[in-house]
Amino acid sequence: MLSGEFHTTYASDMALFETRRARRALAVFIVALFAIPFAGTSYWLDVANRAAIAVIAATGLNILTGYTGQISLGNAAFLAVGGYTTAFLANHGVPFLVACPASGVVAALAGMVFGIPSLRLKGLYLAMATLAAHFIVEFAASHWEAVTGGVAGISVPAPSVFGASFADDRRLFFLTVPICVGLLYFARNLFRTRVGKAFIAIRDQDISAEVMGVEVFRHKLLSFAVSSFYVGVAGSLLAYQARIISPENFPLALAIDYLGMIIIGGLGSVLGSILGAIFLTLLPEILRLGTSALSGSFPHLVQLFTPLKVGVFGLTIVLFLVFEPDGLADLWRRIRNWFRLYPFSY
Amino acid sequence: MEFFLQLVINGLVVGAIYSLVALGFVIIFKSSGIINFAQGEFLLLGAYVFLAIVAQAHVPTLPALLLTFAFATLLGLVLERVILRPLIGEPIISVIMVTLGLSSVLRAIVQGIWGTDTRPVPAVFSLDPVQLGPLPVARGYLYSAASVAVLLVALTLFFKYARPGIAMRATAASQQVALSMGISVRRIFALSWSIAAVVSAAGGILLATMRGGVDGSLAILGLKVLPVVIVGGLDSIGGAILGGLLVGVLENLAGGYLDPVFGGGVKEVAPFVALVLILMVRPYGLFGRVRIERV
Numbered sequence: 001m002l003s004g005e006f007h008t009t010y011a012s013d014m015a016l017f018e019t020r021r022a023r024r025a026l027a028v029f030i031v032a033l034f035a036i037p038f039a040g041t042s043y044w045l046d047v048a049n050r051a052a053i054a055v056i057a058a059t060g061l062n063i064l065t066g067y068t069g070q071i072s073l074g075n076a077a078f079l080a081v082g083g084y085t086t087a088f089l090a091n092h093g094v095p096f097l098v099a100c101p102a103s104g105v106v107a108a109l110a111g112m113v114f115g116i117p118s119l120r121l122k123g124l125y126l127a128m129a130t131l132a133a134h135f136i137v138e139f140a141a142s143h144w145e146a147v148t149g150g151v152a153g154i155s156v157p158a159p160s161v162f163g164a165s166f167a168d169d170r171r172l173f174f175l176t177v178p179i180c181v182g183l184l185y186f187a188r189n190l191f192r193t194r195v196g197k198a199f200i201a202i203r204d205q206d207i208s209a210e211v212m213g214v215e216v217f218r219h220k221l222l223s224f225a226v227s228s229f230y231v232g233v234a235g236s237l238l239a240y241q242a243r244i245i246s247p248e249n250f251p252l253a254l255a256i257d258y259l260g261m262i263i264i265g266g267l268g269s270v271l272g273s274i275l276g277a278i279f280l281t282l283l284p285e286i287l288r289l290g291t292s293a294l295s296g297s298f299p300h301l302v303q304l305f306t307p308l309k310v311g312v313f314g315l316t317i318v319l320f321l322v323f324e325p326d327g328l329a330d331l332w333r334r335i336r337n338w339f340r341l342y343p344f345s346y
Numbered sequence: 347m348e349f350f351l352q353l354v355i356n357g358l359v360v361g362a363i364y365s366l367v368a369l370g371f372v373i374i375f376k377s378s379g380i381i382n383f384a385q386g387e388f389l390l391l392g393a394y395v396f397l398a399i400v401a402q403a404h405v406p407t408l409p410a411l412l413l414t415f416a417f418a419t420l421l422g423l424v425l426e427r428v429i430l431r432p433l434i435g436e437p438i439i440s441v442i443m444v445t446l447g448l449s450s451v452l453r454a455i456v457q458g459i460w461g462t463d464t465r466p467v468p469a470v471f472s473l474d475p476v477q478l479g480p481l482p483v484a485r486g487y488l489y490s491a492a493s494v495a496v497l498l499v500a501l502t503l504f505f506k507y508a509r510p511g512i513a514m515r516a517t518a519a520s521q522q523v524a525l526s527m528g529i530s531v532r533r534i535f536a537l538s539w540s541i542a543a544v545v546s547a548a549g550g551i552l553l554a555t556m557r558g559g560v561d562g563s564l565a566i567l568g569l570k571v572l573p574v575v576i577v578g579g580l581d582s583i584g585g586a587i588l589g590g591l592l593v594g595v596l597e598n599l600a601g602g603y604l605d606p607v608f609g610g611g612v613k614e615v616a617p618f619v620a621l622v623l624i625l626m627v628r629p630y631g632l633f634g635r636v637r638i639e640r641v
Contacts (some may be wrong), residue, residue, distance in 0.1 A: 071439050117625055123438040124381055128576050129625050131569075139615040145609055169360045252569070256446050263443050307457035314450025317406035322432045 014192055030181060037173045045169040046241075047285055052176040053237045054277035058261040059187050059270060060230025066261070066267035067191065067221040068117055069203030074130035076255035078228040079194075082107040082235025083245050085155045088147055096159035096166075096175070100173020100236045108225040110137075115224030119217050123207075134252055141247045151248030156239045156258075169241070176237050183230060187270050190226070199223050203268070243327035260317045266327030275328040283316070284309050351559070353602040354595055359487035361594020365494045366549040367567055368574040369501070370542040375580045376505075377514040377538040380430065383445040385546060386568020387452035392418055392547025393554035393564060394460050395466055410617045411574035418547035422540030430539070431532065453565060464561040467554045494587060497545065501583050518581065522565055571616035577624055578633055585633030593617045 007013040017023040036048055061075050085103040094102070106238060114133040116128055141148045148154060158167040166172050188195040198219045201209035210216045239245050257280060263274020291305050324331060363508070366514050367385065382388075395417050399410040429448060433441055475484050504511040516524040517534045554560040571590075574575055578589025601613030624632070 065439060069437075071442065117622065121625055124442070124580070125576070125625060127381075127442055128572060129622055131572065132621045132625075135618040136622075139611055143611055183556050256450075259439075259443055259446070263440070267437075267439065304458055307454040309454075310450050311454025311458070314447040314452075314454065317447030318429055318444055318451065321436070321440050321447070322429065325436060325440060 016188060016192070032241075033177060034174075037170045040170075042169055045173055047281065049169050049172055049176050049241055051278050051281040052173075052180040052262065053234045053241065054258070054281050055274050056180050056183055056237070057231050057234035057258055058265065058273040058277040059184060060227045060234065061258050062262045062265075062267065062270070062273040063190070063199070063230065064189060064223050064227035066262055066272070067196070067203060068199040068227075070115075070204075070220060071123065071127040072130040072224075072227070073127050073252075073255050073259070074114055074133035074137070075227075075231050076250045076252060077134040078107045078111050079235035079238065080137055080141055080247070080250035081110045081228075081240040081255065082232030083249065084141060084148050084154070084235075085232070086239040087149075087156045087245055088237040090157050090159075091154070096161050096240070100159075100179070100233060100240075103236035103239075104229040104232040107235060108229040111224040111228025111231075112221050115221050118220045118224065119143060131252075134255060138247055138250070141250070149246070151246060153244050153248075156242070157245045158243070159240045166240075172241060173312065176241075179233065179237065183233065184270060187230075190264065191270075195222065196217065200268075206260040217219065257313075260313065262327075263317055264320050264327055266329030267329070269329040271332065272327050272329035275332065279328060280313070280316075283312065287312060315316050349602065350599075353598045357595030357598035359470050359484070359491065359594070360598065361591035362487060362491040362508070363495050363553060363567075363590075364565035364574045364594055365550065365587040365590030366490055366497070366552070367546065367571045368578065368590050369494075369497060369583065370546040370549070371571065371575045372578075372580065372583055372586045373489075373501070373538050373542045375575075376583075377517050378535050379518070381445070381575075382542065382578070383442065383568065384449035384452055385542075385571070386565035387449045387456070388421075388543055388546035389550035389553065389567060390456055390560070390562065390565045391421070391452055392543075392550035393467070393560045394456055394465075396551045397465060397554070397560060398460075401465075401467075414547050414551065415544050418543040419540040423536050425543075426536045426539040430535065449565070449568070453562065457562065462562060464559040467557075471580045472520050484556060485558070490549075490556075493548065493552065494590075498583065498587055505583070510534070514538060552560065566595055570614075570617070573621040576621050582633035589632070593620070594637070596620060 017026070039043060040048060057075065057079060061072065064070050064072055082103040085106040086099050089099040089102060090096075114130060117129040121129055142151050144150075158165050160166065160170070161175070166175050190303045191200065198209065201212065201214050202216055202219055202223075206216055235250075238249070242249060261276035261280045262273055263276070264279055265274065266272025287309055288305065291302060291308065295302050320327060363421040365618075367389065370385050370388065371382060374380055375466075392414060396410060397625065399405050399413050405413065425448065428443055432443055439549060501511075505513075505515055513524065513529045514534050514537070516527065516529055517531050521531050524534075550560075550564065553564060574589040574593045575586055576589075577592060578585030578587070597613050597616055600616035604612040604616075
């Protein structure tokens with residue numbers, strides 16, 4: 001009797017789902033996901049939408065940082081590019097189904113422009129160049145008032161698809177989650193293709209990748225483009241959800257949040273970006289619930305909420321990096337394997 | 347012309363502060379190859395601890411300074427031991443993120459203890475401006491320029507002649523070779539973190555005194571100084587100092603001449619534009635060690 005899974009063909013080794021049961025479990029999970037809008041309060045639906053948007057952005061960042069090994073501190077800037085493109089287009093009467101992908105494309109172009117330094121820069125220096133990208137985009141967002149509305153911000157009309165309006169969080173859920181699932185499916189498949197494998201080769205050793213015939217610069221730029229497309233789409237959905245955006249929606253702290261998500265979730269893992277994004281979106285909410293529950297006995301705890309949030313965020317990242325550097329995805333894999341081989345796991 | 351001169355002088359004196367903060371970056375990078383994104387929080391913590399010792403414990407200024415430096419040394423040692431050492435050999439993204447996480451934690455601690463209001467700092471030195479030729483210059487800037495000069499000389503001599511300094515350079519060149527020559531790489535890392543923490547605390551106290559108060563915005567300087575270290579080259583002490591002066595002048599000139607055109611904000615973004623341009627032309631900075639690795 002076989003215990004565990006054994007792949008006897010290349011096709012089964014490369015398959016998207018390891019077993020038929022995994023496929024079925026996912027199908028059930030996705031169906032169950034759509035029960036949320038019927039059960040949740042509007043507060044939790046807001047959280048769910050933010051989580052879905054964060055999953056998209058974190059997946060995009062993971063494609064660039066986790067899979068291709070290019071560090072980017074500029075993802076809040078690309079999020080802003082996506083958001084402002086949506087705001088501009090939507091205010092000129094462009095429908096959601098065009099504005100959302102178009103925002104992704106514009107963000108992808110911006111990503112490629114700021115990806116050009118990656119031709120010569122690696123590691124720390126690339127992080128600096130993308131950090132500069134962040135400040136430059138922030139400057140543009142607060143000073144190009146004709147398009148962005150400046151510091152005061154710009155309002156975005158509610159998204160509508162074929163005449164149906166998606167004004168509140170409950171309805172918006174039916175836009176964000178399907179887009180999120182579709183993009184995740186694409187990301188999983190991307191790394192079964194030649195291009196995706198080239199990304200991974202560049203991350204592992206760029207010189208060997210070049211020697212093996214991977215055009216490193218082209219693929220680095222492509223990775224910036226794909227990643228920024230994801231982040232741009234996330235920015236677009238963010239704009240539709242927030243309904244009014246200003247430079248304050250895209251601070252540097254947000255870029256660090258997204259990096260935190262992929263670190264906590266697991267670099268180079270699509271599942272990791274999902275888990276990390278959900279974890280870091282829920283963490284402040286849980287803290288908020290905790291502080292308000294305890295505020296009866298410790299009244300000054302409410303004032304401490306903001307530093308507590310910041311501190312717990314930083315501490316989580318530090319603890320994960322020190323004790324669990326492969327993130328939640330690896331933790332999940334270990335737990336699953338333990339149960340799969342139970343009681344003969346060793 | 348007078349406007350131009352005023353801008354340049356202002357730039358130079360602000361640049362002196364940048365140089366001081368940049369030194370902290372360079373010391374850590376030079377020995378361990380780590381960029382410490384929590385540098386701004388080191389400034390903040392140094393200033394607050396000094397404030398607490400002087401204003402709450404009523405310790406006179408000089409012992410308070412020494413106590414703050416002792417605290418900074420301890421902070422550097424503990425952080426290196428607890429957080430940075432487990433990450434030796436991990437990819438650069440992990441190291442960047444751990445210092446970013448650290449900056450969040452430190453900021454939260456400072457906010458939790460001292461709140462977000464600006465706290466007045468008792469003046470360590472008189473705040474009357476000094477006449478430098480025709481232009482008035484704040485006294486604090488002169489002190490920071492003086493401490494930068496002292497630190498420049500001291501650190502250059504330290505790296506050139508002192509045994510630990512030479513060991514630090516050896517560690518930066520190759521950790522394996524340094525180890526085989528009997529240098530304790532761990533001790534070198536610990537040393538560089540505590541030196542950087544002390545330099546930052548000194549910078550924080552100077553800045554807080556010049557502003558007349560301390561609040562969370564002090565930590566922003568940690569990010570503002572990044573272009574300085576890149577321009578100067580991450581592993582060059584002279585570069586950090588010259589980079590600081592250059593960026594200070596650039597910032598003031600850009601702000602003075604371009605702000606009216608764009609309606610403000612150029613001052614903040616100009617160093618980062620320069621950063622991108624310099625990275626494209628000279629990726630190792632103006633004075634950094636040339637390490638060409640092109641793919």
